[in-house]
Amino acid sequence: MALPDLAHRAASRPRVPSLASQRRVSLCETLDRVLNKGAVVAGDIVISVAGVDLLYVGLNLVVTSVETMRNWDPARPQASLPAPPPPEVHP
């Protein structure tokens, strides 16, 4: 399931990197995508860690990260608050 087509790639033309470097690349690529892209829940706070935007948002869903725990402020209302029912307003 993981890393399909590696054998095919490794056997192909010289300007395509080796199997081992493909594996390393794949990890970086995973990081780039999984941490930076995709659907999110209300990014009212975006924190950048080493150039990677991590999200922390309260209300409905919780997003945790190294940085948010470092910055954890127990005095501030946070995600552990129960979400108030959203106003059902449709324009």
Next chain:
Amino acid sequence: MATTKGRYLYGLIRTKKDVDYGAIGLEHDGSPGRVYTVLVDSLGAVVSDFSPRERLLPLRKNLEPHNQVLKEVMRSVTVVPMTFGHVARSDEEIRKTLRRHSVAIAAQLDRVDGAVEMGLKVKWDVDSIYDYIVGVDRELAALRDQIFGRSSAPSANEKMELGKLFEDRLNRERDTQTERVLEMFKGNVREAKANVPKGEKMVMDVAFLVDRGAQKAFEERIYQVAGAFPAEYVFDYSGPWAPFHFVDLDLGMDAEN
């Protein structure tokens, strides 16, 4: 046995019945979590049990399952991937969120329907990026010769001027080559998205949205395109990925407008 109502979210799919993906999820209670769906109408959130109180760090052992689950889900259906790190407090919370954003979610599912994401990074395989760019730009070469070709040492201002011109030409070269590559892939992809290149030797970092059925043709096209470039251009592709770059969805409280 400890139970939690908390759910870690991997992605969103269209489904009318529950799907069980097996124990391939993030670790919970000491073993890989069972991945399954929380349904509302014809939408499903792909989840595994995870306590909102549990620490969730962006470590490889957590990030890999997130990606692997999405890969597994993608084998049978189109998925809108969530960014790493979303934990809902209950199924009801998930249902509420999906209901509230069902139109936006459907639009994103349509956008990426039947497609996968492929990544392409192109690098300059050269010893010195400075020498390389000077080699392709006459004006830059002339300025360098003018500044460094005299007996007196160049001033700080002159060096800055040269540095600025270098950066300008480096970016111009990237833009030119990226445009050229995107043009060459036009017939093979549904959408393309160029990220800002990281690292001085990176020419481009592009994500493509490719029809699942056109994946093989796309990979063949990479070799054709690479063949049209000089030897110092290294083409490196990855995928298939969940369409991370091609979802634009914020499930926050105020995002429904």
